[in-house]
Every structure is written in structure tokens, then in C-alpha cells.
Amino acid sequence: xxxxxxxxxxxxxxxxxxxxxxxxxxxxxxxxxxxxxxxxxxxxxxxxxxxxxxxxxxxxxxxxxxxxxxxxxxxxxxxxxxxxxxxxxxxxxxxxxxxxxxxxxxxxxxxxxxxxxxxxxxxxxxxxxxxxxxxxxxxxxxxxxxxxxxxxxxxxxxxxxxxxxxxxxxxxxxxxxxxxxxxxxxxxxxxxxxxxxxxxxxxxxxxxxxxxxxxxxxxxxxxxxxxxxxxxxxxxxxxxxxxxxxxxxxxxxxxxxxxxxxxxxxxxxxxxxxxxxxxxxxxxxxxxxxxxxxxxxxxxxxxxxxxxxxxxxxxxxxxxxx
Numbered sequence: 001x002x003x004x005x006x007x008x009x010x011x012x013x014x015x016x017x018x019x020x021x022x023x024x025x026x027x028x029x030x031x032x033x034x035x036x037x038x039x040x041x042x043x044x045x046x047x048x049x050x051x052x053x054x055x056x057x058x059x060x061x062x063x064x065x066x067x068x069x070x071x072x073x074x075x076x077x078x079x080x081x082x083x084x085x086x087x088x089x090x091x092x093x094x095x096x097x098x099x100x101x102x103x104x105x106x107x108x109x110x111x112x113x114x115x116x117x118x119x120x121x122x123x124x125x126x127x128x129x130x131x132x133x134x135x136x137x138x139x140x141x142x143x144x145x146x147x148x149x150x151x152x153x154x155x156x157x158x159x160x161x162x163x164x165x166x167x168x169x170x171x172x173x174x175x176x177x178x179x180x181x182x183x184x185x186x187x188x189x190x191x192x193x194x195x196x197x198x199x200x201x202x203x204x205x206x207x208x209x210x211x212x213x214x215x216x217x218x219x220x221x222x223x224x225x226x227x228x229x230x231x232x233x234x235x236x237x238x239x240x241x242x243x244x245x246x247x248x249x250x251x252x253x254x255x256x257x258x259x260x261x262x263x264x265x266x267x268x269x270x271x272x273x274x275x276x277x278x279x280x281x282x283x284x285x286x287x288x289x290x291x292x293x294x295x296x297x298x299x300x301x302x303x304x305x306x307x308x309x310x311x312x313x314x315x316x317x318x319x320x321x322x
Contacts, residue, residue: 021049021050021051021071021227021228021229021321022048022049022050022051022228022321022322023048023049023050023228023319023320023321023322024046024047024048024319024320024322025045025046025047025048025049025075025225025228025317025318025319025320026045026046026317026318026319027043027044027045027046027047027077027220027224027225027315027316027317027318028043028044028315028316028317029042029043029044029219029220029298029313029314029315029316030042030043030313030314031311031312031313031314032314033297033312033313033314034297034311034312034313034314035312036311036312037082037086037145038082038083038084038086038308038311039081039082039084039096039300039303039307039311040079040081040221040300040311040313041080041081041082041136042078042079042080042135042136042139043077043078043079043080043220043221044077044078045075045076045077045078045220045224045225046075046076046077047073047074047075047076047224047225048073048074048075049071049072049073049074049225049227049228050071050072051069051070051071051072051227052070052071052072053070053072053108054070054071054072054073054074054106054108055072055106055108056072056106056107056108056119056121057070057072057108059108059119060108060110060117065110065112067112068110068111068112069110069111069112070108070109070110070111071108071109071110071111071227072106072107072108072109073105073106073107073108073109073120073223073224073225073227074104074105074106074107075104075105075107075224075225076103076104076105077102077103077104077220077224078100078101078102078103078130078131078132078135079099079100079101079103079132079220080099080100080101080132080135080136081096081097081098081099081100081101081259082096082098082099082136082148082150083095083096083097083098083150084308086146086148086149086150087146087149088149088150089149089150089152090150090153091150091153091269093269094271094306095271095306096259096260096271096303096304096307097153097154097155097259097262097268097269097270097271098133098148098150098151098153098154098155098269099126099132099154099155099258099259100126100127100128100130100131100132100133100154100155101124101125101126101130101132101160101195101259102124102125102129102130102131102132103122103123103124103125103160104122104123104124105120105121105122105123105224106120106121107119107120107121107164107223107224107225108120109223109226109227111215111227114169114170114171115167115168115169116166116167116168116169116170116215116226117165117166117167118164118165118166118167118168118223118226119163119164119165120163120164120165120166120223120224121161121162121163121164122160122161122162122163122164122193122195123159123160123161123162124159124160125157125158125159125160126155126157126158126160126195126258126263127154127155127156127157127158128154128156128157129157132154133148133151133154136148153269155258155259155262155263155268155269156263156266156268158194158258158263158264158265158266160193160194160195160258161193161194161195162191162192162193162194162195162196163191163192163193164189164190164191164222164223165189165190165191166187166188166189166222166223167187167188167189168185168186168187168215168216169185169186170183170184170185170215170216171183171184171185171186179209179210179239180207180208180209181207181208181210181211182205182206182207182208182211183205183206183211184203184204184205184206185203185204185205185206185215185216186201186202186203187200187201187202187203187204187216187248187250188200188201189201189222189223194256194258194264195257195258195259196221196254196256196257196258197254197255197256198252198253198254198255198256198257199252199253200250200251200252200253201250201251202248202249202250202251202279203248203249203250204216204217204246204247204248205246205247205248206244206245206246207244207245207246208242208243208244208245208285209242209243209244210239210241210242210243211242211244212229212242212287212292213229214226214227214228214229215227216246216248217246217248217283217285217294217296217317219281219298219315228292228319228321238289240288240289241286241287241288241289242286242287243284243285243286243287244284244285245282245283245284245285246281246282246283246284246285246296247280247281247282247283248279248280248281248282249278249279249280249281250278250279251276251277251278251279252276252277252278252279252301253275253276254273254274254275254276254277254303255275257273257303260272260273260303260304261273271304271305271306272304272305273303273304273305274301274302274303274304274305274307277300277301277302277303278301279298279299279300279301280298280299281296281297281298281299281315282296282297283295283296283297283315284296289321290320290321291318291319291320291321292317292318292319293316293317293318293319294315294316294317294319295314295315295316295317296314296315297312297313297314297315298311298312298313298314298315299311299312300312300313
């Protein structure tokens with residue numbers, strides 16, 4: 001890891017506060033925004049983050065990291081994946097299988113200047129024990145949508161274990177002391193486990209009024225939650241509100257995806273995955289001293305052969321400081 005320079009040391013001080021940083025985040029991702037009910041159909045999570053070492057903070061000490069600001073995160077969530085035609089009692093064998101996933105994770109995140117490193121451990125279960133079919137049936141009944149008929153062919157129960165590592169670095173594009181600011185944040189990540197083995201590289205660009213001093217936005221299929229940052233101070237006072245627009249793009253190289261390759265130790269439905277695809281996202285974030293709301297539209301490239309069209313879904317995140 002690179003040594004901390006004077007400007008980066010000042011950036012660390014700007015983030016630190018005599019008060020502990022704690023936040024509760026709710027995230028919902030659903031493809032109804034894209035006008036579909038297929039592929040990545042629904043994701044929901046609830047997370048708690050706080051400043052300090054937490055359960056995994058010892059990792060950074062083992063790596064020799066000093067003079068850094070540490071955060072810890074804990075979240076639970078559920079993910080639902082379905083084929084295109086959910087009216088078929090027996091799903092199309094050339095379409096992606098039904099998958100439900102229930103998970104919990106713990107993460108440790110380290111900021112030093114304009115650099116960010118995050119490490120997350122995910123565990124849980126995939127299969128009927130996730131109760132994704134029951135949750136989807138309940139939700140579809142509430143919105144008057146038809147019930148998916150092929151859940152009897154979903155993947156079998158299997159415990160899941162996955163590691164996620166992510167690195168971000170922020171480069172200001174406008175003067176940091178201006179109320180209007182812009183930055184670009186390159187992002188690189190790697191995942192290893194029985195759910196996902198993949199590498200991803202891309203960047204996020206932001207522009208807005210009183211952009212918060214953080215490292216952008218994320219999705220459930222990623223770190224899931226980033227540290228909450230209080231707004232930058234202009235002089236002696238903190239601004240009361242701010243907003244920014246953002247756009248992201250990335251390339252993903254995949255060696256394993258459980259939702260496409262099927263169960264690890266049992267025969268199950270599966271399809272031939274594409275080893276590489278692209279993603280895109282654009283959105284808007286608005287914050288006040290009482291919290292932050294971020295909404296975006298995500299385009300997720302074709303993940304397997306014979307996929308009818310790329311996935312499209314909306315993402316909503318609400319973060320409340322505690």
C-alpha cells in the first residue's frame with residue numbers, strides 16, 4: 001500500500017470526528033423498474049456500519065497498515081433470480097435456473113487519504129431454505145402480478161461462503177474547497193468462493209453540489225455498503241444538504257457463478273455462462289444531515305449464452321446516520 005502524503009493525511013483528518021460514525025442502510029434492487037421480471041429479479045438488504053475495527057479489523061494490522069481510518073459493516077439480505085418465462089411449470093433448460101439466496105455478511109473497510117480498501121465475508125444458504133420463492137409469491141400477490149410456477153426446479157440447498165475484496169481511489173476533478181465538485185473513482189474488485197469467482201474493474205464519475213466526502217455508491221453484488229461520511233465542512237460550518245449525479249461502468253470476468261453453473265456438489269439446472277460482460281449504471285443521490293437517498297438504473301450485460309437481453313433493474317438505497 002502507498003505511503004500517506006500530506007494531502008492524504010489532511011483528507012483523513014477531514015473524515016475523522018470526535019463522534020463515532022454509525023449508520024443504518026436499507027437497499028432494494030428490483031427489475032420492475034426495467035419493465036421485466038427475469039434474471040436478477042429482486043435483492044434486498046439491511047446493513048449496520050460503524051467506525052472502528054469491528055470483527056475483522058485485525059486484518060489490516062496483520063497487513064502492517066497504520067494511520068488509517070477503519071470501519072466495520074454487518075448486513076443481512078436475500079436475492080432472487082428467475083428465468084424469462086415464469087409461467088412454465090417446467091423451466092426452459094436453456095434459460096437460467098430459479099435461485100434463491102439468503103445471506104449474512106461482515107466487512108472491514110479501511111480509508112487512508114483518497115484510497116479505500118474493503119474486505120467482506122459472506123455466508124448463508126442457497127436453495128429452498130432461503131425462502132425466496134415464498135417472499136416473491138407474497139410480493140407478487142401484493143402488487144397483483146402472476147406467481148412464478150417453476151420454483152420446484154430451483155437449485156438445491158447449499159451453504160454459501162464467499163470473500164469479496166474491493167479497492168477504490170478518488171481523484172478530484174474540481175477544486176476540493178468549491179461547493180460544486182466532481183471526481184472520478186476507479187474501482188477494482190475480486191470475489192472468491194462457491195457463489196462467485198470473478199474479477200471486476202471500472203470507474204464511477206460524480207458531479208454535484210456539496211458532494212459528500214466518501215467513495216461513491218455500490219450495489220448488493222459488491223461490497224453492498226460503504227462507510228457513511230458526514231458532509232465536508234466549508235469554513236466552520238457543515239452544509240445542510242447536497243446532491244449529485246453519477247455514472248458508472250465496468251467489465252466483469254467470471255470463472256464461476258453459482259446462479260448459472262448450478263450447485264457445487266449436486267446435479268442441478270445450469271446454463272453456459274459468458275466469461276466476460278459489461279455493466280453500466282447512472283443515478284442521483286440526495287443527502288441532508290438526517291440521511292442520504294440514492295436511486296439508480298442499472299444495465300447488466302448478458303451473463304450466459306442464449307440470454308434474451310441484458311438485465312435491467314433499479315436500485316434504491318436509504319442511509320440514516322445514528
